[in-house]
Amino acid sequence: MERLRLAPVDDAGRRLIEAWFEDPELARRLSPPDAAWWLLQHGTPGVELWLAWQGQEAVGYLQGEPDEHDPTTFHFAFAVRPDLRGRGYGRRMLQAMLEHPNLARFRRFVASVEPDNQASLRCLESQGFTPRSLEPDESGFLALGYARPGP
Structure with a gap:
C-alpha cells in the first residue's frame, strides 16, 4: 500500500479541512479551522499542521506542538x-507522523481523546499508544502516549 505523504497545510488546505467540519462527529471532537484558528496555528512556534495525502487525495490532517515543559514530547x-x-487511514497517518523527519527530535507523542471516542482510542492503541491513566483528566480527556524505542 502506498505511504501517506504529510504536507504542510496552506490556505487552500485549510478551506478543504474546514469543509470536513460539516460532519457533526468531527465538529464535536475538534475545533474547526476557522480564521482565528489559522492565525493561532501559524503564529505559534513549533506548531506542525499537515494534510495527509494518498496520491492526489487529502485523506486527513494532523496538528500538534511540542510540550511547553518537555521539549522531547x-x-x-x-x-x-x-x-x-x-x-x-488513521493508523497510516500515525505511522507517517512517527516517521516524519520534522519530528525526529521527539521521543514521546501524546494524544488526548474523549473516553467515548472508541475509534480513535482503538486506532492509537493499534499503533502502540497506551493510556497514561485510566481516568480522564480535568478536561475530560484520556491521554495516550507513545515512546520511541531507545537507541
Missing part, C-alpha cells in the same frame, strides 16, 4: 476525512 490531534473513516 509532541502533543497532537488527528482526523480522518469523514467519508473515509474505518479504512485504516
